[in-house]
Amino acid sequence: MKIKFEDYNTEWTTEFDKLKAELLKLIGFLNPKIEHIGSTSVEGLSAKPIIDILVGLKSENDLGKTVKPLIDYGYIHYDIYNKDMPYRRFFVKHKMGYSNPSIPKIIMKVDQVPTSTEEHNNRLAHIHILPIDSKHWTRHVAFRDYLREKPKIKNEYQRLKEELKSKEWLDGNEYNKAKDKFIKEEERKAVNWHNNKIQLTEK
Numbered sequence: 001m002k003i004k005f006e007d008y009n010t011e012w013t014t015e016f017d018k019l020k021a022e023l024l025k026l027i028g029f030l031n032p033k034i035e036h037i038g039s040t041s042v043e044g045l046s047a048k049p050i051i052d053i054l055v056g057l058k059s060e061n062d063l064g065k066t067v068k069p070l071i072d073y074g075y076i077h078y079d080i081y082n083k084d085m086p087y088r089r090f091f092v093k094h095k096m097g098y099s100n101p102s103i104p105k106i107i108m109k110v111d112q113v114p115t116s117t118e119e120h121n122n123r124l125a126h127i128h129i130l131p132i133d134s135k136h137w138t139r140h141v142a143f144r145d146y147l148r149e150k151p152k153i154k155n156e157y158q159r160l161k162e163e164l165k166s167k168e169w170l171d172g173n174e175y176n177k178a179k180d181k182f183i184k185e186e187e188r189k190a191v192n193w194h195n196n197k198i199q200l201t202e203k
Contacts, residue, residue, distance in 0.1 A: 001169055002168060004120070005165045006047065023055065035054045037052045038144070045158055051126070053126070054130065055130070067106075075092065077105065080109065080110065080112070088128060094123055096124075120172055138194065142187070142191045147190075
């Protein structure tokens with residue numbers, strides 16, 4: 001499959017605001033902190049037009065409380081990822097009107113994971129739910145802010161995306177693995193940069 005890319009679009013921020021309001025209605029009882037992350041949150045970056053949303057909870061014990069409200073509203077829960085990442089719950093929200101009866105509400109086996117271009121192109125958002133005190137929360141937010149404030153790194157990331165978008169991929173996971181080396185290295189730098197900023201602020 002080819003990964004669909006679009007130039008930066010200010011409507012992505014508007015879409016995030018709508019999704020944030022929806023999530024607050026569904027799981028607001030957990031008092032979450034909700035952030036726009038990923039390439040759609042960085043002005044000037046091209047991106048898969050899928051909104052990445054980071055939801056922070058006060059306790060890892062609350063992760064399971066998000067599943068029923070979200071799947072009842074039509075989100076798809078990827079339970080299959082919980083074994084490797086027990087600290088996270090991952091959901092996909094599709095565009096309004098899209099439906100595929102072959103996709104279960106809770107994906108628990110490899111052969112249930114959608115791999116079609118049609119399904120991928122009809123994704124509206126990826127929802128990543130984590131404890132807010134997790135190192136994974138910090139790295140996502142730090143990387144976003146790093147790209148926003150470091151044009152040189154943002155441009156390097158853009159060039160990598162341009163190179164990868166012309167290739168064929170088995171699915172979105174295979175595409176993400178191709179970016180992994182760059183992202184891991186820059187995330188490490190971003191976290192250090194983020195922590196230094198906090199230390200300076202606290203002095």
